[in-house]
Amino acid sequence: MQDGENIRKTETLNIDMIGFIFYPKSPRYIYEMPDYMPVHARRVGVFVNEPRQTIEMFADRFGLNFIQLHGHESPEYCRSLQSNGFKLIKTFSISCIKDLHSVYDYEKYCNYFLFDTKCQQYGGSGNQFDWSILHAYNGNVPFLLSGGINPYSAKALREFHHPRLAGYDLNSRFETKPGRKDTERIRLFLNELRQQ
Numbered sequence: 734m735q736d737g738e739n740i741r742k743t744e745t746l747n748i749d750m751i752g753f754i755f756y757p758k759s760p761r762y763i764y765e766m767p768d769y770m771p772v773h774a775r776r777v778g779v780f781v782n783e784p785r786q787t788i789e790m791f792a793d794r795f796g797l798n799f800i801q802l803h804g805h806e807s808p809e810y811c812r813s814l815q816s817n818g819f820k821l822i823k824t825f826s827i828s829c830i831k832d833l834h835s836v837y838d839y840e841k842y843c844n845y846f847l848f849d850t851k852c853q854q855y856g857g858s859g860n861q862f863d864w865s866i867l868h869a870y871n872g873n874v875p876f877l878l879s880g881g882i883n884p885y886s887a888k889a890l891r892e893f894h895h896p897r898l899a900g901y902d903l904n905s906r907f908e909t910k911p912g913r914k915d916t917e918r919i920r921l922f923l924n925e926l927r928q929q
């Protein structure tokens with residue numbers, strides 16, 4: 734998210750985490766702190782194949798609680814970030830069961846995994862993948878479900894169960910424009926999601 738007032742409003746919806754995209758090619762890219770930063774929601778920084786110095790600089794500047802690695806970062810790189818005190822969310826791009834094979838190499842170093850749709854531009858595609866592929870994931874690390882989740886996804890999400898599912902990542906399908914969330918759309922969606 735990019736705008737202070739928009740962040741403040743979104744946080745009132747009892748969101749657990751709010752994300753900041755530090756990928757320069759993204760329309761959501763941010764490099765200066767907005768005039769309001771989340772207090773209750775955890776701050777997540779999203780990086781794509783960045784060197785450690787860049788992650789450290791933004792983590793310090795934005796007071797990040799989690800680092801989301803959305804590129805081709807290796808297990809060794811995750812190990813080194815973790816040993817420097819970072820809490821990690823490692824993204825895996827999914828289009829078939831084979832895409833889950835490498836996740837187990839990252840287990841020791843990550844607090845969460847994030848399963849997103851495989852696409853050309855790393856993330857923010859707005860497209861969903863076949864969530865049933867995730868039934869093949871039998872690791873211990875909890876995961877966040879991502880990729881094109883939209884205001885009409887609530888029913889399907891309520892019907893999707895997995896013992897390690899820890900949360901949902903709402904991005905481009907809940908925006909008025911890149912980097913700005915439609916808080917009313919999120920509020921209605923959360924109400925529907927929480928229905929029995």
Ligand SMILES: O=C(O)c1ccccc1N[C@@H]1O[C@H](COP(=O)(O)O)[C@@H](O)[C@H]1O
Nearest residue numbers: 759803856857858859879880881904905
């Ligand atoms: O949103 C972006 O611009 C972005 C760019 C580069 C890497 C990740 C990015 N966003 C992440 O992509 C997923 C899925 O988003 P969507 O729902 O399909 O729009 C999400 O984790 C975002 O944090």
